[in-house]
Amino acid sequence: MSRTRRLSVCTLAVIASRIRVRFAPSPTGAFHVGGARTALYNWAVALREGGDFVLRIEDTDQERNRPEWTQGIVDALYWLGLHPGTYEGPYLQSERADRHTAAARRLYEAGLAYYCDCTREQVVERTGNPHRGYDGFCRDRGLGPGPGRALRFRTPDQGETVVEDVIRGRPTFPNAALDDFVIARGDGSALYMLAVVVDDVDMGITHVIRGEEHLSNAPKHQLLWQALGAEPPVWAHLPVLVDAQRRKLSKRRDKVALEDYRDEGYLSEAMRNYLMLLGWSPPGGQEVMPWESMVELFRLEQVQASPAFFDVGKLRSLNGTYLRALTPGEFIAACRPWVEGPNVRWSPECFDLALFAAAAPLVQTRAAVLSEVPPLVDFFFLEKPTIEEDAWASAMRDPGPAILAEAIAAYDELEHWEPQVLKDRLAAIGLAHDRKLSAAQAPIRVAVTGRSVGLPLFESLALLGKPVTMQRLRAARERLEADR
C-alpha cells in the first residue's frame, strides 16, 4: 500500500478542534513493554499537537485486583515520565457500566441491535462450522430483552467499512464478512466491544492509537461509533512487538515487564528512547536524542507497519550511551540504590560513599546497565575479595608467584602510594621476568580484586590504600604457600 494515500495527523487535526488521545490498558498483569511503547506514542502525539492524554483502565474483567494493577500502571507511566496531573484519569471502565448499558438500550430501541437466545452449540450445529461465526438466526425474530438473551449489533449486509488508518492506509472490510457480534451479555452487562466505543465517544477521543491486534475489530468499532451518532476517530494501529522467533511478545516466554528492566538498572530515558525507535526512526538518522527532540520530530504517519523485534542488546547499548552521558554527579546518584541498597553483597557499614565517588569515573565507561556496577567495585567494600578460581589459576601460573612476591617487597617500602609509582614498580618487576605489564599485572589484580578483569588496576590500588592492598597481597602469598 502506498504511503501517499495515508492521511496526515495534522490535516485531520484541523477538523477536530483539539486532539484527544487515550491509553487504555487492561490490568491483566505486570506492565508490558509493548504497552509502554503504545503509551509513549500516544503521549508524543498529544504533546506535539498540544492535545490531551487520557488514561483509562479497561477493567471490565471483574476477577482482577483492580487497585493494585491500576497502581502498577500509574507507577510504570510515572517512571516513563508521564506524571499524574499531566494527563486525564485514570478512569475505570468498570465504573462506567451504566453508560454502557444505556448505550446498549439506545441501540436496541433504535433497531440497530437485537436480542438473541442462541447458544454457541446451536449456532455451530446450524452452520456446521465452528469458525463460521454467527448466522443471524435471531435477526428478525423480534425477541425482547430477557434473562439469558444477548444483545447483538446488526451489521450491514452490503457495502464495506473503510478504516482510515494513519499507519496502514485504508484497510477495507466487506460488511458481509462482519458477523452480528454481541455487545451485551445475557445479564445485561456490556462487552468490551461496546464499552471501548462508548467510552471513547464519551471522552471525545479523536485519535485511537493502539496495537495491531485491534485492527480486525476496528471496522466493528467504527460501525458502533456511527451507530452511536458520532464521527469515527482517526485510527492508528501500531505494529506488534515480537521476540527472536518472531512471535508476539508473551508474558510467559519473554521478559516483558517494564519493572524488570527498571530493576536491572536501565534508565527510563534510555528505555523511552529505545521504545520510540521500535517502529519509528527520526529523520536524519540520529537515534539517540532527548525526549523533547523526539516529540518534536515524531510523526505518527511515519511509523513502520511491520512487526518489530524487541532487541535487548540494542537497548543495553543505548543504556550504556545514556549512562556515559551522565555527569559524574548524576552517575553517582544513579548508582546509589545499587551500592547502598538492601541487596548489596558487602556489609553496609563497610560502604564508603567517598571512595565509591572517587572510583565512579572508572566505573562509568564499564557499565552498560546499573546492575553491573556492584561487581566492578565490590573489592573496595568486601572484607576480602571473592576470588574467582579460574582467574586465580591462570594468573598464578609460572612467574605469577614470583612477581607477586617481588611486588610485595617493592610496594612495602613505597612512600608515595600513587598509581604511576605502583605501575612503574610493577613494570620493572615484569621486565625482569620478561613479561609485559599486561601480563605482570594479572597476579596482582587477582590477589586484590579477585578477578582477571575490572577497573584500571593501579588507580584501584591507590584508592584502596596501602594497608588493605598489602594485606591482600600477603594473603595471596600465604594461600600460594598453603596450596604448595
Added chain:
RNA sequence: GGCCCCGUCGUCUAGUGGACCAGGACGCAGCCCUCUCAAGGCUGAGAUCGCGGGUUCGAAUCCCGCCGGGGCUACCA
C-alpha cells in the same frame, strides 16, 4: 474456511520511479589506543530489497499472481 495486516543486511531501520552495484544504528570481525576490561578512533564482512511475472529507457519503489508470517473470526480484553 472467511476477512484483514505484514515481508529491505542477524536485528531496528533509511528509502515515495533515475544521484542505490541500497545508507545509518546495534551486533559481529580486524586494527589503533592501552595495566586487564571497557570507552573512544579507524577499517571490514554482512541484503540477488519474500518469490514469479508484468509496466517503464529505467523498479526496493507502480500493477498482477503466488509464498511465508501474524491478527481477528468469544455472552475475553
